[in-house]
Amino acid sequence: MDANDGFRELDRQECLSRLAEAPVGRIVYTRQALPAVLPVNFSLERDGAVVVRTSAVSDLVSAVDGAVVAFEADAVDVTTQSGWSVVVMGPAALVTDPVEHARLLRTGPRSWVPAPQEVFVRIAPELVTGRELVGGRTLYGVHLPS
Incomplete structure (x- = not known):
């Protein structure tokens, strides 16, 4: 972390721990040759x-x-102007194995909008990055006015 940027890089384990606590994230993908972002609930x-x-x-x-x-989840505290963000990047694949599908029906995420026929999409974690905004509007331990 650069002493002046206010961010701390999170290692992979910290990223996964933060991600496991997030109730909602955003999947970033390409739709009709344009970037698209969709909020989704998920499991890790x-x-x-x-x-x-x-x-x-x-x-x-x-x-x-x-x-x-890409898949991103975060948490922000507007009062302290602090928070974190984690991004997982990798290939997405439909879960087609019947045994794996049955396991995910029991243990995977629950749909907030149930559909007659649901499927699971798995995003492989080829690259996991994250950072934390520490201190918000502080500089060298002194709170700065907003």
């Missing part, structure tokens, strides 16, 4: 993979299956 696997449950007929499924995507 032990290896750091992000799992999203969605409708089998959603536009999201066809757009991300086999594509490299």
